[in-house]
Structure formats: structure tokens, C-alpha cells
Amino acid sequence: MRNMTPYASARRSMSGGNLWLNANESPYSRDYMVDSQFLNRYPNFQSxxxxxxxxxxxxxxxxxxxxxxxxxxxxxxxxxxxxxxxxxxxxxxxxxxxxxxxxxxxxxxxxxxxxxxxxxxxxxxxxxxxxxxxxxxxxxxxxxxxxxxxxxxxxxxxxxxxxxxxxxxxxxxxxxxxxxxxxxxxxxxxxxxxxxxxxxxxxxxxxxxxxxxxxxxxxxxxxxxxxxxxxxxxxxxxxxxxxxxxxxxxxLDGQIELRQNVIEICAERDMLARALTGYGWVKRVYPSVTNFILCEVTNAEAVMQHCMQAGALIRNQSSQLGLANCVRISVGSPEENSELIRILDLYRAEEIPA
Missing domain, CATH: 3.40.640.10 (Type I PLP-dependent aspartate aminotransferase-like (Major domain))
Structure with a gap:
């Protein structure tokens, strides 16, 4: 146990900010009803x-x-x-x-x-x-x-x-x-x-x-x-x-909402991928069928620090095998993605030394 390195989850490794794009979470939430009448009882082993x-x-x-x-x-x-x-x-x-x-x-x-x-x-x-x-x-x-x-x-x-x-x-x-x-x-x-x-x-x-x-x-x-x-x-x-x-x-209603959200996230993902290809410091945008995009950049730590200073959290994947200078960006809502693009537009690779 002393020699183990715990999993660096998004919440454990990074905090703060107002734009959370580092944990592959959905940007969408909804209200649910919770019946508290029987919270004094243990739930079933399997529902x-x-x-x-x-x-x-x-x-x-x-x-x-x-x-x-x-x-x-x-x-x-x-x-x-x-x-x-x-x-x-x-x-x-x-x-x-x-x-x-x-x-x-x-x-x-x-x-x-x-x-x-x-x-x-x-x-x-x-x-x-x-x-x-x-x-x-x-x-x-x-x-x-x-x-x-x-x-x-x-x-x-x-x-x-x-x-x-x-x-x-x-x-x-x-x-x-x-x-x-x-x-x-x-x-x-x-x-x-x-x-x-x-x-x-x-x-x-x-x-x-x-x-x-x-x-x-x-x-x-x-x-x-x-x-x-x-x-x-x-x-x-x-x-x-x-x-x-x-x-x-x-x-059924929940699944309809799920599908609508997935359609929008996938559309936003494709838009964000196109935007990322326009930056000179982005060397490769990996094709994605998920709700996140992996990018190889000239300096992953510099990009991370720039985003953090602007309140946006993304994830550095450089420790993974074969992914040197790669960052992973979760797809947010249209408003969140627009804000991220605004932040990235301000990044100048030459201003932050490697």
C-alpha cells in the first residue's frame, strides 16, 4: 500500500475553475424526485x-x-x-x-x-x-x-x-x-x-x-x-x-432526453474538433466517437496552465504510454465550448516556455 500511487481522478488532481472539461462528464443535468419516506431502511441488495x-x-x-x-x-x-x-x-x-x-x-x-x-x-x-x-x-x-x-x-x-x-x-x-x-x-x-x-x-x-x-x-x-x-x-x-x-x-422520457443530449454533445464535439485543428500549436486531433477529444500539442503543460489560469480545467494525458504532450478535453455545452475556444484563442505557444 505504501508503494501505490492512487488513481488521479479529475476531482482529486484538479480543483477550482468554473469550466470543468477534465472528467468526461455530461454538461447536462435534470431534476429528479427523491422519496425520503423510507430512508431509515436499507435498500435491497439488487433492485x-x-x-x-x-x-x-x-x-x-x-x-x-x-x-x-x-x-x-x-x-x-x-x-x-x-x-x-x-x-x-x-x-x-x-x-x-x-x-x-x-x-x-x-x-x-x-x-x-x-x-x-x-x-x-x-x-x-x-x-x-x-x-x-x-x-x-x-x-x-x-x-x-x-x-x-x-x-x-x-x-x-x-x-x-x-x-x-x-x-x-x-x-x-x-x-x-x-x-x-x-x-x-x-x-x-x-x-x-x-x-x-x-x-x-x-x-x-x-x-x-x-x-x-x-x-x-x-x-x-x-x-x-x-x-x-x-x-x-x-x-x-x-x-x-x-x-x-x-x-x-x-x-421512456428519461431515454428521450438522453438521446437528445447525446445528439447535441456529438455535434458540439465535431464543431470543437474542427476548431482545434485551426491552432498552429495543435499537432494532431485524434478522431473521437466519445464525448471528449484527445489532442497532441506542442506543450501540454503550458496549455494546461493557460487554461487553468482562465478558469478552465482540461486533462493532461502525457503520462500515458505513447501520449507525450497530449491533452484530453471533455465536450461541454455550446456555451462552455464557446468559452473554451475564446480561452484557447488567447493562448500563444511562444509566450510560455517549454
């Missing part, structure tokens, strides 16, 4: 209402759904349930979401890294070799990718499933799936669950649904795998207010 609603939304069976505190808890549950401490390992494909490795460390499991190749795609030979040479029990695929913003093709996920058959679980982390689908990318692996008992799909209401503060996520898998997670899940994983709000968000 049948919530799980049925999400099963209908994700087009899976009710028995294939477990709800918990964000998809982060889903990552932790899988590692605790299927990785023997001090013996087994997980596999990740960096650059990728940092909590996979940290959750493994907390359970005393190593992380084997097989970096992405080419334009952010999987190294199948590297994955096959790692599976043969290590006691890997879980392969984590971030799809759509955080921080790259791209997707893995369906055939790639199927190929990894074949490589891992009889060896390891394959986890498709689909936190940004709604934005990808709106962008025309059909990448969800939920329809592969039926014929792949070693497949797990992670979902969340923190991104497109705009409920990051409620902390509701889902693990989707075949029933036997879901039941294997039951012993390691907390007895009351979700607070009653979170359950009530999540159930309202998944109603």
Missing part, C-alpha cells in the same frame, strides 16, 4: 425495478444484469472474484483507463500490458503470447477507448474472445457506448454474451446519462458469472436515492 429497466435498455436478459457503484466497482468485483492474490494477472492494452491496473494492485495481482498498435488497435500476436506466458485471468478492453476516443471493430473483440476461450474472461468496458452509437459505430458486445460465457460488458450511467454524482453502474454477463460475483458485492451496494434517480433516468 429488480432498476435491473429490469436496464436489461430492457441494453437488450439483455434480467438475469444477466448486476447493478453497483459505477463501473469502477464492476472492475473491482471481477478481479476479486476471479484473480487469486499474488498469483494471477490481468491484461490491459495501454493507453487505457488507469483503474484496471490500480484495482489489480489492490488485490495483489500483476498487470501485463500489451500496448495498442497502429491507429489504436489491438496487437493480437502480443495478446496471444501474453496469454500463453502468464497466468492471466481477465483481459480488459476499453471500447470505446478512454483516452483515445476510438473504437475496436467487432471482429477484433471476437478475435480476443477466441484467444481467451478456456483461459480468461474478456471485459468490454463500454462507458461511452451511447456516444459511439450516435456517431455510427456499432461496437457493443452485448449480443455476444449468449454464446460467450467468458464475456463481461461494463456499463455506467455516469457519462451519457449525466449521472456521475449518483454512481450507478452495471455488469452484464451470463447468469452463472453474475452469480459468481454475488459473494464479493457489498450487501447494500446502491443508496436508495441513487436507485430512485437511476430508475427515473431509464424511463
Amino acid at each position: 429488480r425495478t432498476l435491473n429490469h429497466a436496464y436489461a430492457d435498455y441494453a437488450k439483455v436478459k434480467f438475469e444477466q444484469v448486476m447493478s453497483h457503484r459505477g463501473s469502477d466497482e464492476g472492475i473491482e468485483l471481477l478481479i476479486r472474484a476471479f484473480c487469486t492474490p499474488g498469483q494471477d494477472a490481468i491484461l490491459t492494452c495501454p493507453p487505457t483507463y488507469g483503474m484496471y491496473k490500480i484495482s489489480a494492485q489492490l488485490n495483489q495481482n500483476n498487470t501485463v500490458e500489451v500496448p495498442l498498435i497502429g491507429d489504436g488497435q489491438l496487437d493480437f500476436d502480443g495478446i496471444a503470447q501474453a496469454l500463453n506466458n502468464n497466468a492471466i485471468k481477465i483481459v480488459f478492453l476499453c471500447n470505446p477507448s478512454n483516452p483515445l476516443g476510438n473504437t475496436l471493430p467487432r471482429s477484433a473483440v471476437e478475435q480476443v474472445l477466441e484467444l481467451c476461450k478456456g483461459k480468461a474472461l474478456v471485459v468490454s468496458d463500454e462507458a461511452y457506448i451511447e456516444f459511439a452509437e450516435q456517431s455510427g459505430a456499432q461496437v457493443s458486445a452485448t449480443d455476444l454474451l449468449q454464446n460467450n460465457p467468458h464475456l463481461v460488458v461494463l456499463r455506467t450511467l455516469s457519462k451519457a446519462f449525466g449521472l456521475a454524482g449518483v454512481r450507478v453502474g452495471f455488469t452484464l454477463a451470463n447468469e452463472a458469472l453474475i452469480q459468481a460475483l454475488v459473494p464479493v458485492l457489498a450487501p447494500y451496494p446502491l443508496p436508495a436515492p441513487s436507485l430512485q434517480i437511476a430508475e427515473q433516468a431509464l424511463t
Whole structure:
């Protein structure tokens, strides 16, 4: 524990400012009704209402759904349930979401890294070799990718499933799936669950649904795998207010509002990407099907400091493998994006030394 570096979440690593574009949150919120009549009682271990609603939304069976505190808890549950401490390992494909490795460390499991190749795609030979040479029990695929913003093709996920058959679980982390689908990318692996008992799909209401503060996520898998997670899940994983709000968000009206917000965010993302390509100090704008944009710039720290001084928070990704001098910008509302562009218009790369 003394040697661990905790995950540098957006709230932990940065504070202040009035323009928060560093955590891939939705810029949109809405009012929900919370019934406080029974807050003196513990909530159910699993809400049948919530799980049925999400099963209908994700087009899976009710028995294939477990709800918990964000998809982060889903990552932790899988590692605790299927990785023997001090013996087994997980596999990740960096650059990728940092909590996979940290959750493994907390359970005393190593992380084997097989970096992405080419334009952010999987190294199948590297994955096959790692599976043969290590006691890997879980392969984590971030799809759509955080921080790259791209997707893995369906055939790639199927190929990894074949490589891992009889060896390891394959986890498709689909936190940004709604934005990808709106962008025309059909990448969800939920329809592969039926014929792949070693497949797990992670979902969340923190991104497109705009409920990051409620902390509701889902693990989707075949029933036997879901039941294997039951012993390691907390007895009351979700607070009653979170359950009530999540159930309202998944109603027909809630889903209509979700789609409207996703359409606007994707349109704003494309507008912001075009604007970023016009700056001489931006060397590359990565294509994105998510609610954020990754950019390679001449000096990431200088851009960060300029934005912070103006009250805008964005995220420096330079510590990630292969992402030197890269910043990640969450897509805000039209007003927030206009303000960010105004701030960036004032940036002069030559004024801040490297």
C-alpha cells in the first residue's frame, strides 16, 4: 500500500475553475424526485425495478444484469472474484483507463500490458503470447477507448474472445457506448454474451446519462458469472436515492432526453474538433466517437496552465504510454465550448516556455 500511487481522478488532481472539461462528464443535468419516506431502511441488495429497466435498455436478459457503484466497482468485483492474490494477472492494452491496473494492485495481482498498435488497435500476436506466458485471468478492453476516443471493430473483440476461450474472461468496458452509437459505430458486445460465457460488458450511467454524482453502474454477463460475483458485492451496494434517480433516468422520457443530449454533445464535439485543428500549436486531433477529444500539442503543460489560469480545467494525458504532450478535453455545452475556444484563442505557444 505504501508503494501505490492512487488513481488521479479529475476531482482529486484538479480543483477550482468554473469550466470543468477534465472528467468526461455530461454538461447536462435534470431534476429528479427523491422519496425520503423510507430512508431509515436499507435498500435491497439488487433492485429488480432498476435491473429490469436496464436489461430492457441494453437488450439483455434480467438475469444477466448486476447493478453497483459505477463501473469502477464492476472492475473491482471481477478481479476479486476471479484473480487469486499474488498469483494471477490481468491484461490491459495501454493507453487505457488507469483503474484496471490500480484495482489489480489492490488485490495483489500483476498487470501485463500489451500496448495498442497502429491507429489504436489491438496487437493480437502480443495478446496471444501474453496469454500463453502468464497466468492471466481477465483481459480488459476499453471500447470505446478512454483516452483515445476510438473504437475496436467487432471482429477484433471476437478475435480476443477466441484467444481467451478456456483461459480468461474478456471485459468490454463500454462507458461511452451511447456516444459511439450516435456517431455510427456499432461496437457493443452485448449480443455476444449468449454464446460467450467468458464475456463481461461494463456499463455506467455516469457519462451519457449525466449521472456521475449518483454512481450507478452495471455488469452484464451470463447468469452463472453474475452469480459468481454475488459473494464479493457489498450487501447494500446502491443508496436508495441513487436507485430512485437511476430508475427515473431509464424511463421512456428519461431515454428521450438522453438521446437528445447525446445528439447535441456529438455535434458540439465535431464543431470543437474542427476548431482545434485551426491552432498552429495543435499537432494532431485524434478522431473521437466519445464525448471528449484527445489532442497532441506542442506543450501540454503550458496549455494546461493557460487554461487553468482562465478558469478552465482540461486533462493532461502525457503520462500515458505513447501520449507525450497530449491533452484530453471533455465536450461541454455550446456555451462552455464557446468559452473554451475564446480561452484557447488567447493562448500563444511562444509566450510560455517549454
